[in-house]
Amino acid sequence: MAALGGVAVGVIVVLLAWLVVLTTRDDPARKVADAPPSAPVAAAPAASVPASAPASVTTRTVAPKPSVKDTSGRDVRVLPAGLFCRDLDAKGYSYVAAVDYWRLHGQPNQMDADRNGIPCETVYPRSDVAAYWNGRVISGAVYWSSGLFCRDLAARGASYAEAVRYWWYYGMPDRMDADKNGIPCETVYSPGAVNAFWNP
Structure with missing residues (x-):
């Protein structure tokens, strides 16, 4: 008798669960909650980004990402790998483009001989280099006169x-x-x- 009562209770629980599923599936409030994100939902995170971190957004978009285009609009991605700073300068590319090229090709040592993280500082004018790096000190002064072997x-x-x-x-x-x-x-x-x- 107790086993029969347990089976009856189990059947009732299953039926109640099924009834809840059926009634909530067509619930209009549930449909709104389950609806795919619409334009207002997508706009909300964008509006909150500047309020939470305005400085970091500017830094991230400017420093690490190469612009890949020179000031004249020429794209450094069309250049072959293995060029030197002097090659880019001879082709008329700006210092900004030279840094972009250096980054695109994995920061090769041939463009940063002293490995101070500032490429081409001996090829381009020091004013261009300092302007790009916001006045960062250019290290590695040369103390010997020219003409040595x-x-x-x-x-x-x-x-x-x-x-x-x-x-x-x-x-x-x-x-x-x-x-x-x-x-x-x-x-x-x-x-x-x-x-x-x-x-x-």
């Missing part, structure tokens, strides 16, 4: 990184890169030092 720098105790910096600073003279492969002083400094610099 790689062997002169090595004799003065300059590291390979300092020799590359010197080469960049004075316009990448051929006397420091006889085979013109874009890697100066590789016959004066050890292969280990050269490889460690260009392939960290």
